[in-house]
Amino acid sequence: MLISKKRWLVEWGDCDPADIVFYPRYLEWFDACTTALFKSAGLPIEELFKDFGVVGIPLVDVRARFIVPSTYGDELVAESQVTEFRRSSFVLRHQIFRKELLAVEGFETRVWTGRDPENPTRLKAQTLPKEVIRRLSNERGGEAAVP
Amino acid sequence: MLISKKRWLVEWGDCDPADIVFYPRYLEWFDACTTALFKSAGLPIEELFKDFGVVGIPLVDVRARFIVPSTYGDELVAESQVTEFRRSSFVLRHQIFRKELLAVEGFETRVWTGRDPENPTRLKAQTLPKEVIRRLSNERGGEAAVP
Amino acid sequence: MLISKKRWLVEWGDCDPADIVFYPRYLEWFDACTTALFKSAGLPIEELFKDFGVVGIPLVDVRARFIVPSTYGDELVAESQVTEFRRSSFVLRHQIFRKELLAVEGFETRVWTGRDPENPTRLKAQTLPKEVIRRLSNERGGEAAVP
Amino acid sequence: MLISKKRWLVEWGDCDPADIVFYPRYLEWFDACTTALFKSAGLPIEELFKDFGVVGIPLVDVRARFIVPSTYGDELVAESQVTEFRRSSFVLRHQIFRKELLAVEGFETRVWTGRDPENPTRLKAQTLPKEVIRRLSNERGGEAAVP
Numbered sequence: 001m002l003i004s005k006k007r008w009l010v011e012w013g014d015c016d017p018a019d020i021v022f023y024p025r026y027l028e029w030f031d032a033c034t035t036a037l038f039k040s041a042g043l044p045i046e047e048l049f050k051d052f053g054v055v056g057i058p059l060v061d062v063r064a065r066f067i068v069p070s071t072y073g074d075e076l077v078a079e080s081q082v083t084e085f086r087r088s089s090f091v092l093r094h095q096i097f098r099k100e101l102l103a104v105e106g107f108e109t110r111v112w113t114g115r116d117p118e119n120p121t122r123l124k125a126q127t128l129p130k131e132v133i134r135r136l137s138n139e140r141g142g143e144a145a146v147p
Numbered sequence: 148m149l150i151s152k153k154r155w156l157v158e159w160g161d162c163d164p165a166d167i168v169f170y171p172r173y174l175e176w177f178d179a180c181t182t183a184l185f186k187s188a189g190l191p192i193e194e195l196f197k198d199f200g201v202v203g204i205p206l207v208d209v210r211a212r213f214i215v216p217s218t219y220g221d222e223l224v225a226e227s228q229v230t231e232f233r234r235s236s237f238v239l240r241h242q243i244f245r246k247e248l249l250a251v252e253g254f255e256t257r258v259w260t261g262r263d264p265e266n267p268t269r270l271k272a273q274t275l276p277k278e279v280i281r282r283l284s285n286e287r288g289g290e291a292a293v294p
Numbered sequence: 295m296l297i298s299k300k301r302w303l304v305e306w307g308d309c310d311p312a313d314i315v316f317y318p319r320y321l322e323w324f325d326a327c328t329t330a331l332f333k334s335a336g337l338p339i340e341e342l343f344k345d346f347g348v349v350g351i352p353l354v355d356v357r358a359r360f361i362v363p364s365t366y367g368d369e370l371v372a373e374s375q376v377t378e379f380r381r382s383s384f385v386l387r388h389q390i391f392r393k394e395l396l397a398v399e400g401f402e403t404r405v406w407t408g409r410d411p412e413n414p415t416r417l418k419a420q421t422l423p424k425e426v427i428r429r430l431s432n433e434r435g436g437e438a439a440v441p
Numbered sequence: 442m443l444i445s446k447k448r449w450l451v452e453w454g455d456c457d458p459a460d461i462v463f464y465p466r467y468l469e470w471f472d473a474c475t476t477a478l479f480k481s482a483g484l485p486i487e488e489l490f491k492d493f494g495v496v497g498i499p500l501v502d503v504r505a506r507f508i509v510p511s512t513y514g515d516e517l518v519a520e521s522q523v524t525e526f527r528r529s530s531f532v533l534r535h536q537i538f539r540k541e542l543l544a545v546e547g548f549e550t551r552v553w554t555g556r557d558p559e560n561p562t563r564l565k566a567q568t569l570p571k572e573v574i575r576r577l578s579n580e581r582g583g584e585a586a587v588p
Binding site for chain 4: 310311312313314316317318319321322325349350352353354355356357358359360361363407417
């Protein structure tokens, strides 16, 4: 599977009065890591949805374990990859490291979602395109594309 | 177990370009629901940590299922309760409803956390006080306290 | 002018390691207060944009003064109103109070914005409808609508 | 004056249903840019507050102009510098560019804040240290420190 890496700083505003990251921030970062993985696969989000006629890849399920707390000024590195493809959904794993230590691990189950042709105000799951699966599976392409 | 309810509106800024709630917002709401549950139990967060010598109740684990999407203008209602007490941690369940329909369900595992007496810059799990368990378990007290 | 009120609690996750509200949260609340003002005027956001063919009311300018800090557990009350109508923009004032004290005051200049008919991927300012001005100016209607 | 640069991507979750950045995000970025400027000056935030006995640099005033909207996938670059030093406060200017175009400009007035010695639960403005002024004024040091 293609693995993408993302690196960022924990900001002051990411932290709460206990001086550690307010936990929903990690889920915002999972979302950004998913975008980074698609970009690594040559599927940048600003073109992805138009090219494939989808409106988004919303979640049906998320799980996360918080192992080591982080605080402002810490540098975090995430490794993200798909761990499972289903018909219209897929599972992503994000591992966030602080100084080589696994700090947070999360799994997102996302659905390839378009407009319902019978009622365009509603969303509807769509079959995951082969091209998307191929690109997210391509180990070589991914490494090359990581900036 | 004590059950608390919380009601709020989905705001424009909670939603993403797919016109639905950006999913980390639900986890922010879980956090606010946990605060509301403690308040219902007569343990308001602004006194809780000072009274019991803790610095927070950070998460070690979270799971959520997203069943029905919501958008700006929707009114959501959450029901929150503890589903399990352990030595120094506890599990909370949050059920978020839109028009009587279960829209999101989540489980947070949180740890009762103080300063490590041997190194005050570090956090350390502490035994959950009996008083806190009693209050979060008290069905009657909770109903009375819900505003 | 119509004045709307909004009341909410400062949450744990709204605060930073200095134990006070992380300041961009106030701007998120300004946005929610603007939505509340429109709702008070009988213009709920979930219908507003469809009814009037706009895609949003983005900002061109914001100013805010932070007078008294707030922390988690504090109850805040905001009073919001339009202070000036221009051709396609308008100025809103939000005053946030903590225990009767003016804590934050802000002014947002927003533009009534639709799709550019010549290029629907671009946004374009549109003349503010008379109906919208009338409703936001109506003192009596507003008081009635505040929940 | 020392000028620091920061570069980042607009994420999906930064944008609202009008497909443009939800405006309070810019203020979060201003905060991160302030941190980056201090880091460029050799004053990383994780040491700054301990070294100088302050608890934060909260805002008393902010102004921003939103000139060009941005959306997910856009790369933004900010240039930040102090434009004025006062006794215990200072003014920062942040200019955010998209493709060489000035997209957002903001001014933050921040206060050098410590605990009130007579009541440590309260915050109190403190005289800005000469060392901090010197470092934020040092053009040469800044350029070297930008990563």
